[in-house]
């Protein structure tokens with residue numbers, strides 16, 4: 001049985017941020033990160049962008065050099081996949097048989113790629129970790145026919161990177177426009193046009209019926225009977241919380257947390273893509289699945305463990321890089337009832353302010369990295385105005 005202290009299960013962004021925050025803010029006890037992958041904590045966004053493109057090497061991904069862990073006395077238990085939690089015994093058991101005791105536990109196991117049961121062939125890929133990125137990179141080459149199922153941000157980024165590598169790309173999306181539930185059909189349609197202009201064959205409203213081939217998929221068949229020949233398939237249809245190992249505690253779909261990262265179990269905290277954070281606007285728990293939220297939640301859980309105020313969560317935000325363009329979004333566009341456009345969508349240079357009852361709730365900036373700061377301020381001011389109004393009622 002291994003020693004107590006703080007145990008972080010899941011060596012990704014939220015876990016790393018928690019470890020750094022604990023040490024920086026004076027925690028001197030035992031601190032261990034137990035992660036399923038054989039790598040020290042690393043950054044995931046470049047996996048679908050510059051690393052997949054081969055523009056930068058894998059060595060650029062690590063959050064910290066190995067010396068940092070030694071100097072800060074953060075023990076790395078790598079290749080250790082947690083399989084069971086005993087909250088009463090304050091113990092986590094791993095696939096290897098090792099058991100780790102804790103005084104405080106942070107669960108930050110991230111997300112797992114959703115898969116389709118009829119797409120299990122050897123040329124079918126997902127993209128969640130470095131091993132996935134290595135396998136996909138090895139399969140892409142000029143002229144390779146790549147079919148991507150799902151035109152969310154991962155699907156779009158893979159499409160853009162694969163085009164840069166000379167692949168022939170078909171992007172298959174069941175919705176009438178990419179990202180329509182978040183950004184609306186008009187802006188979603190702009191993303192479809194962007195990809196078409198760059199030579200991607202974009203199929204919208206396209207339901208996948210069947211995969212044909214032997215050990216490898218040779219063609220995908222759409223519900224209308226159309227066949228799409230392919231050498232490689234990427235399934236990019238979102239993620240689920242990587243918490244199946246916590247099903248017996250009721251957390252199979254994620255771990256509900258308060259603003260300080262506390263779960264319903266004593267001394268158990270959670271952060272990042274495996275957590276269900278509380279949305280103050282709706283009063284509901286939901287997964288955030290973005291870099292900024294995971295980083296903030298990891299640091300917030302560490303502060304709570306230290307008895308500090310975790311602070312106020314920032315508004316949701318994400319970015320994406322495609323075809324040399326930076327796309328940034330802040331706030332939640334889903335609650336908007338109107339939009340204001342500024343700029344030139346055809347010139348790939350514009351921003352959109354999403355409002356509700358005239359109050360800014362979200363902003364999108366395309367090709368305007370400087371604009372996002374102003375949009376963020378407008379959204380934060382909008383949220384404060386709504387709060388004041390609610391207090392006055």
Ligand SMILES: Cc1cc2nc3c(=O)[nH]c(=O)nc-3n(C[C@H](O)[C@H](O)[C@H](O)COP(=O)(O)OP(=O)(O)OC[C@H]3O[C@@H](n4cnc5c(N)ncnc54)[C@H](O)[C@@H]3O)c2cc1C
Pocket residue numbers: 009010011012013014015034035036037043044045046047048080081082083108109110111127128129154242245271272273274289290291292294317318319320321
């Ligand atoms: C390819 C890709 C591109 C992305 N691009 C963007 C982007 O452009 N912008 C943006 O805002 N966000 C992006 N994201 C999302 C962002 O990277 C995640 O939101 C963030 O990494 C979540 O951090 P996390 O710590 O919760 O999980 P992760 O960083 O995924 O870390 C979780 C870790 O837990 C480990 N683990 C899982 N199960 C277990 C277990 N049972 N036991 C032990 N360890 C376990 C995993 O192996 C992993 O190392 C991207 C994600 C991916 C995959």
